[in-house]
Amino acid sequence: MSLFFMNFLNGVSLGMLLFLISIGLTIIFGVLGVLNFAHGSLYMLGAYFCFQFVSLSHNFLGALLLAPLFVALIGGVIEGTLLRPVYGRDVSFQLLLTFGVLLVLDDAVRLIWGSGYHIVDPPAFLGGVVRLAGFTYPVYSLFILFIGPMIGLGLWGFFRLTLWGKKIRAASMDREMAAGIGIDVNRLFTGVFMFGAWLAGVGGTLAAPLRAIGPSMGEKIIIESFIVVVIGGLGSFPGAFLGAMILGLINAYGAQYLPKATMALPYILLAIILLTKPRGLLSKES
Amino acid sequence: MNGGVTKRSVGLVAAALAVLVVLPFVVGTYFTMFVTEIMIMGIFALSFNLLFGYTGLLSFGHAAFFGVGGYMAAFLLIHGFPSLPLALLLGTLAAGLAAVVVGYFSVRLDEIYFAILTLGFGMMFYTLVHQWRSVTGGSDGLTGLVLPPLGIGGFQVDVSSPRAFYFIVAFFFIVTILVLSRIVASSFGLILMSIRENKERTAFTGINIRAYRLASFVVSGLFAGIAGGLFAVFDRMASPSMLHWTASAEPVLMTVLGGAHVFFGPVVGAVLFFVIEHVITQFTDIWMIFLGGILIPLVIFFPEGVLGTLLARRRGKRFKGSGGDKA
Amino acid sequence: MKGKRIVGKSLVMGIFFAVALVLTLGGVAQAKRPIRIGSVYIMSGFAATYGKFAKNGLNLAVQEINKAGGVLGRPFKVTFEDSRAKPPVALRAFRKLVYEKKVDALIGLDSSGVALSVVPVLKELKTPLIITHAATPDVTGKKCNKYAFRVSANLSQNVQVAARIAAKTGAKKWTTIGPDYAFGHQTWEYFQKYLKKLNPNATFMTTTAFPKIATEDYTPYITTIMNAKPDGVIISLWSGDLINFVRQANKLGFFKAKFKVLMTLGAATEVLYALKNQMPTGIWVGTRYWFLANNSPVNKKFIKAYKRKYHVYPSYNAQNAYAAAYVLKAAIEKAGKVDKEAIVKALEGLTVEVPVGKITIRAGDHQALLDVSWGKTAADPKYPIRILKPIVTFKGAEITPKVSETGCKR
Missing domain, CATH: 3.40.50.2300 (Response regulator)
Known part of the structure; x- marks a missing residue:
């Protein structure tokens, strides 16, 4: 029973990280119509920037503030110079282009920080452990469990209550109409991409104390993020949350109950959901 | 957009054919193998493009059929199966069978959902091959294939000779081109293209969209299986990496790079991909940053793929020229 | 008129010198044609650190060997290729190294899956390979062959x-x-x-x-x-x-x-x-190698040189690649010539002292017997x-x- 409970916590905290990475992906797709293959690399950049800031200043919270901003800036450059020419083209071109971006970022990281692994410590007040159901459990994971929904709620409020949020939602429903009512679509697109990149950066920064930071760490996460946003419903915000939770829990309980099948489980789940709900669980269209 | 083979291109093809025949006698062993691999990947990419360029379905799990074809052939040959052509044929059929199953479920979906669903199926096959140690060798794959000699008209050809295998692959490459170009120019191909252009309108004419898509999916899977079988023979192994999603990405990248809406686009893409990689790895092992740095401008400046855009540009010039004559 | 003749004269002289220079250089090059080594490791992706270490170790050994006069008076020259941890990519690299770069010997391999797929093809490539990392027992077990050797501890x-x-x-x-x-x-x-x-x-x-x-x-x-x-x-x-x-x-x-x-x-x-x-x-x-496990002069020299050059203590992958270069050197010297079949023969039963200790390559399965700490x-x-x-x-x-x-x- 306690193992069941522990793996519930494990699954949910993994789900929270997946959620943070996936919402950026789903927002970018929802508004720009671009499936960003390099999103995992932006997450990776978040982790590396976090490592850099923490090793310079020993201040994790400062890194949490700064690292995602740097990622957002890089996102802005990518959107402004590379993505803009391919809007409206077939999704395969965007995949190829963002794949090119992924290759460049992966190698750039290796050239700057080397091919070895780095680790980041959580701040001291989050570094401890608590006892739960006969296990010790890291405070930092509880922090993730807490901050995930906070960021989720913050985003929800942003989209529902602020002017920018409403503009973004309008643009994601109908780009032409948005332009018609005087929204500067170019600026909006840049803003949204930077925002998505920022979220990936937040994911990377928050993941840094839990993961070994190494080359190509973004490639592992990108397919999982694709699965999350597709089973949740592309462009859907609550869908990304639901998808991330499902994937996180499947990972945790799979390890406990079906260890031989963990590799296939996410894909089997994906197929079942897409065949029963072709647009994902919480899609806007169905 | 013209799917078929025009008269002009027949001349080009004849020239290409001549080059193909002479090539292994003028270049060294490695380049013979280099071109062999390009032709195999060319078959793979062409098979993918029947589905993508002509039917409008972006498969991100096509490596499953490439892999099934490869594993079947490798499995037979490793257990002493005496006939290479038969092993390839059975590999192809196995790939076709896998395509029937995957296609049956997948063709109901469109666009990105189709892409992700095929990715999911592809990764299921990958997992199967990776985990089924007793049959597929697990992560190690099936390695060290021993190739039976090929009997052609009384001669015993040693298939492991790079030049002999080059011609075997060239044969399949040409057959693939002939068959697929026939298919896309046939009424079947025209229906596929009209499904791509407008699914609803095509359905109104009483055409069973799903059946046509499935047929396209299976043909595409069959040819991917041929490519996979040849690849396994070429590398004397079948490894799980043949089925990974990164392997599914390869024909996508080649096709988009070359041009999905011209028949030879995927082949040009395969050539470009291999040549670019070869040149880059020649002088550096941080090849990713250079490959990415070349891919990005290619995508931006060639909106129809490299071959597609070049052809469109020439056609555009010619039209402009004729317009000038009239004035 | 005179100017022209001078020009003509200097032209002739120039050509003469150029030809002489080319001939001498060519002669020198002939004598000192490097011994080519092809090397394949994981250079990119999440395990790229393995390739980096192997490259460091191999480069260090080659530098030392060349500085000390090379092998049979000829320097080693290494060409590195990236296996990307994928068997087909690794095999392509091997074929390129053997058929195109005409290497005399191969050193490399991190992944066991890669090793198992490449080793059987060595019979076609007819080139000795010294494996320095891939640990699957099978490449010196049921898939062993004439050209595959391993100087690192296996699984x-x-x-x-x-x-x-x-x-x-x-x-x-x-x-x-x-x-x-x-x-x-x-x-x-x-x-x-x-x-x-x-x-x-x-x-x-x-x-x-x-x-x-x-x-x-x-x-x-x-x-x-x-x-x-x-x-x-x-x-x-x-x-x-x-x-x-x-x-x-x-x-x-x-x-x-x-x-x-x-x-x-x-x-x-x-x-x-x-x-x-x-x-x-x-x-x-x-x-597969612990840098403090022995105090031999060979080990101490290696650690010191490695630390000076790369500012960290050597990893096992660095030592193994470093050792492979010295093993190859010993084999070529034992063979007395740079010939693939002769190198294969010389490698069998060879004992060489490398940082990890004295290692002996068994003639039977080509696995090195070495200390494991x-x-x-x-x-x-x-x-x-x-x-x-x-x-x-x-x-x-x-x-x-x-x-x-x-x-x-x-």
């Missing part, structure tokens, strides 16, 4: 030591956490086989954990194994995965639990450097990383199965 040697240490701990009920591919499963299978022989009372649990390669989150596996309450756990995760695992296991109190923990590749320096003081102390860890992790203010204290070293002959037991038939 069975390493796990044999693990089993001996495990037997001494007295722990009875064992389980494992390992990567979900051949390496992880074989480690567990060999461990059971060897430990059962040493300690017939040992039992092996059905609750095991095989997370897939590059798993990000190990917590469910860790809690599941802890909950199963074993007496001992053998862990065969490596590199980035091991780093991830150790950090997450620390937080869950894994190393403070009652069971014994053995990590077959826990003493790899890339792991220790990344984890620093987060590596728990008092844990038995293995490696394990140790308990310990803190030492003199080192920036955890070191091993005490260190136990087993002789190669003691821990290597007989050739007849390896399945190697040539």
Whole structure:
């Protein structure tokens, strides 16, 4: 029973990280119509920037503030110079282009920080452990469990209550109409991409104390993020949350109950959901 | 957009054919193998493009059929199966069978959902091959294939000779081109293209969209299986990496790079991909940053793929020229 | 008029000198044509650190050898290729090196899957390959062949030591956490086989954990194994995965639990450097070369040179690649000529002293007999990383199965 409970916590905290990475992906797709293959690399950049800031200043919270901003800036450059020419083209071109971006970022990281692994410590007040159901459990994971929904709620409020949020939602429903009512679509697109990149950066920064930071760490996460946003419903915000939770829990309980099948489980789940709900669980269209 | 083979291109093809025949006698062993691999990947990419360029379905799990074809052939040959052509044929059929199953479920979906669903199926096959140690060798794959000699008209050809295998692959490459170009120019191909252009309108004419898509999916899977079988023979192994999603990405990248809406686009893409990689790895092992740095401008400046855009540009010039004559 | 003649004269002189220069240089080049080595490792992706270390080690050895006059008066020249951890890519690289670059010998390989697919093709490439990392017993076992040699400790040697240490701990009920591919499963299978022989009372649990390669989150596996309450756990995760695992296991109190923990590749320096003081102390860890395991002059010289050049202590992958260059040098000198078949012959039964110790390449299966060291992790203010204290070293002959037991038939 306690193992069941522990793996519930494990699954949910993994789900929270997946959620943070996936919402950026789903927002970018929802508004720009671009499936960003390099999103995992932006997450990776978040982790590396976090490592850099923490090793310079020993201040994790400062890194949490700064690292995602740097990622957002890089996102802005990518959107402004590379993505803009391919809007409206077939999704395969965007995949190829963002794949090119992924290759460049992966190698750039290796050239700057080397091919070895780095680790980041959580701040001291989050570094401890608590006892739960006969296990010790890291405070930092509880922090993730807490901050995930906070960021989720913050985003929800942003989209529902602020002017920018409403503009973004309008643009994601109908780009032409948005332009018609005087929204500067170019600026909006840049803003949204930077925002998505920022979220990936937040994911990377928050993941840094839990993961070994190494080359190509973004490639592992990108397919999982694709699965999350597709089973949740592309462009859907609550869908990304639901998808991330499902994937996180499947990972945790799979390890406990079906260890031989963990590799296939996410894909089997994906197929079942897409065949029963072709647009994902919480899609806007169905 | 013209799917078929025009008269002009027949001349080009004849020239290409001549080059193909002479090539292994003028270049060294490695380049013979280099071109062999390009032709195999060319078959793979062409098979993918029947589905993508002509039917409008972006498969991100096509490596499953490439892999099934490869594993079947490798499995037979490793257990002493005496006939290479038969092993390839059975590999192809196995790939076709896998395509029937995957296609049956997948063709109901469109666009990105189709892409992700095929990715999911592809990764299921990958997992199967990776985990089924007793049959597929697990992560190690099936390695060290021993190739039976090929009997052609009384001669015993040693298939492991790079030049002999080059011609075997060239044969399949040409057959693939002939068959697929026939298919896309046939009424079947025209229906596929009209499904791509407008699914609803095509359905109104009483055409069973799903059946046509499935047929396209299976043909595409069959040819991917041929490519996979040849690849396994070429590398004397079948490894799980043949089925990974990164392997599914390869024909996508080649096709988009070359041009999905011209028949030879995927082949040009395969050539470009291999040549670019070869040149880059020649002088550096941080090849990713250079490959990415070349891919990005290619995508931006060639909106129809490299071959597609070049052809469109020439056609555009010619039209402009004729317009000038009239004035 | 006169000017013209001078021009003409100097032109003739110029041509004469140029030709003379080309001829002498050509002559020198002829005599000093480098001995070409082709080298294939993982240079990109999540395990790129292996390729980096191997490259460092090999480059250092080649520099030393060339500075000391080369081999038979000719320098070594290495061409590196990236295997990307994918068998087809690695095979393409091998073909390029042999057919296009015309290399005289090959050194390389990290991944066992890659090694198993490339080794059979060596019979076509007809070029000796010295494997320095890939640990699958099969390339010097049932898939062995004339051209494949290995100078690094393989899985069975390493796990044999693990089993001996495990037997001494007295722990009875064992389980494992390992990567979900051949390496992880074989480690567990060999461990059971060897430990059962040493300690017939040992039992092996059905609750095991095989997370897939590059798993990000190990917590469910860790809690599941802890909950199963074993007496001992053998862990065969490596590199980035091991780093991830150790950090997450620390937080869950894994190393403070009652069971014994053995990590077959826990003493790899890339792991220790990344984890620093987060590596728990008092844990038995293995490696394929531990830089403090012996005090031989060869080892000391290597550590000093490596540290000066790369500012870190050498990892096992660096030592293994470094050793391969010296083994190749010894083989060519023994053969007396740079000829592939002669090198193959010379490699068989060859004994060379390299940093890890004196190693002998068995003629029967081409596996090197070498010392394998394990140790308990310990803190030492003199080192920036955890070191091993005490260190136990087993002789190669003691821990290597007989050739007849390896399945190697040539």
